[in-house]
Amino acid sequence: MYLYTAQAMREADQRAVAMGYPSLLLMEAAGKQAASRLLQRFEGRAVDVLCGKGNNGGDGLVAARWLAHWGHPVRVYAAEGQTGDAAVARQALLAHGLEIAPLSAWEPAPHSVVLDALFGTGLRGPLEGFYAALVEKVNQSGLPVVAVDLPSGLPHRPHIQADLTVALAGLKNEHLFYPHRAACGRIVLESIGMPPRALHNPHLPEVLCKTSMRPLLPARPGNAHKGLVGRVLVAGGYRSYTGAPSLAALGAYRTGAGLVTVAYPADCVVNPPLEAVRLPLLEWNHADLQAVRAEAVAVGMGAAAGGVRAALAALELGKPTVLDADALHKQVLSAYVKAGLPTVLTPHPGEASRLLEIPSEQIARAPLEAAQALAERYPGLVVVLKGGPTVLAWQPQEAPLSPPLLAVNSSGNPSMATGGMGDVLSGVVAALLAAGLSAWEAARLGVYLHGLAGDLASKPGLLAHEVAEALPSAMRQLQLGGVRDFWEPC
Structure with missing residues (x-):
């Protein structure tokens, strides 16, 4: 098992696609795994899914669709402007009859759970403005948070403080090294069906297991x-x-x-x-x-x-x-x-x-x-x-x-x-x-x-x-x- 940087995981994704594995299947598996783990931990609570514009947001949109499919109460709040696989995930969600509200409309609801799919490993700098305020609003809500792959904002500040992080395909640096690991809460690693050859990279650090x-x-x-x-x-x-x-x-x-x-x-x-x-x-x-x-x-x-x-x-x-x-x-x-x-x-x-x-x-x-x-x-x-x-x-x-x-x-x-x-x-x-x-x-x-x-x-x-x-x-x-x-x- 290897420890991935954001760049190394992007390269693994690219190798999988080059081998003929559709990237949309990776997103589908990621969202479904996140939804499943959330229900195992917080069954019976309504879920607010917060989605960004990128692939992490696409994972959240898939998760929301599966939660609805399984008959779970879910509210979806998403940024506009998804492209590629994330845009397909948005259309699939709408086809199921779910409404998508703007992120600015989100307000904490008692006894709910937040699924954080705002930003994943691709963040290039600290969150500012609206997104920084949104992260602080989530943290101050007191609601439990499940993060998709990484709590949004890591490795910078401000960032989401999660109760559960569903790591996807492989562990990232932030999952092992403090102080970032403390923001992840409980961590579970889930396969998303990526071909093993795509994940293989002997130049990365080994995770002793x-x-x-x-x-x-x-x-x-x-x-x-x-x-x-x-x-x-x-x-x-x-x-x-x-x-x-x-x-x-x-x-x-x-x-x-x-x-x-x-x-x-x-x-x-x-x-x-x-x-x-x-x-x-x-x-x-x-x-x-x-x-x-x-x-x-x-x-x-x-x-x-x-x-x-x-x-x-x-x-x-x-x-x-x-x-x-x-x-x-x-x-x-x-x-x-x-x-x-x-x-x-x-x-x-x-x-x-x-x-x-x-x-x-x-x-x-x-x-x-x-x-x-x-x-x-x-x-x-x-x-x-x-x-x-x-x-x-x-x-x-x-x-x-x-x-x-x-x-x-x-x-x-x-x-x-x-x-x-x-x-x-x-x-x-x-x-x-x-x-x-x-x-x-x-x-x-x-x-x-x-x-x-x-x-x-x-x-x-x-x-x-x-x-x-x-x-x-x-x-x-x-x-x-x-x-x-x-x-x-x-």
Whole structure:
């Protein structure tokens, strides 16, 4: 599944038409799906359909016709001047005997529902004048709103605040990225019959979902033992951050690692899981770490000033590595690029800001672009830019002229915004690396599982170790097919 921009979806529409698929069928399916979802959520209430001049308005006109056909009370308010498929939809509606009032005549009616089909993904700037006032009038009415594809006005202000958004054909950026996602309310994704080849576009970001993540789950053989299913070395810790390496170790164990060794400064009181091997060190050096048998390393969690030394010592092990927190320095990343090891780095926006030398606010506004910039600056390293949602990027060293691979996570929730969550994620990814997954596979599956565990454990006051404890349930549900992605109907 891909994440579409407005331009990418227009190109998909054009490919479908070029293949011989009539665009009018797409509009017919879109309107019918929107009407159906509205009735499922708000059956028994009259519907006011607000339609613009473009194809989104045409979807609304089709929806109004189906609502009337199903015997549902509906009032239609539309702009004048539809062309193409939207004009055909208007004529079909009139043929059914429905009246179309001008948009200026709309007034909120008690106990009704608004179907917002004013503007879709083609909006080129903020709404002004009459349409800006209409959007504000809808928002102030207090009526529930169902948006067709996108709440009108997004990604600008003012925009409709919807209770339900029926996404059509594919998810758009606004469906996943905040603050726009908050305007969509509940999101359901509906097929409109577009040929799969028309939607296929590997240059777009992948949306991490159960369908693509389930095949990546590592198999556990019947003759498994702790040395066969992946051994992880966690290197981190400082006097003020003794919990960080412990949480990473817990995340690794709960993701299936057979053995976890925690290396930390000897002057720290670190309490890793009882099952972990402890390795207190007087200093970070390659010789001491070399004695640990491990297939993957997670380094930097809570290491403070020792993060660079720990990461450079771990580099000499030649193992797949997760670099987090205090290991995220330019010197370290450049050394790992030169070494060519499978490596995953997991910065939050503040750490990415330091690496890219741009304000963290700019990264928060454009996380995909920031992750891509990091991947291009450090080719071969998989970038996991943590946030809501987390985004991933990877520029393979063997393909420097190709655009980086991009992915956006769909699992997780705001209750995970607490200390230690990133440490658990580092352990999860390290365990998957130790199990034999590539860096790109381990990062994508690890991020999705981490968010899914957060969804299963979600509650006010959620703690990082509780997410770690939910990881086995997340893996089991994904394996058994019991996961429901957020855009699927209830």
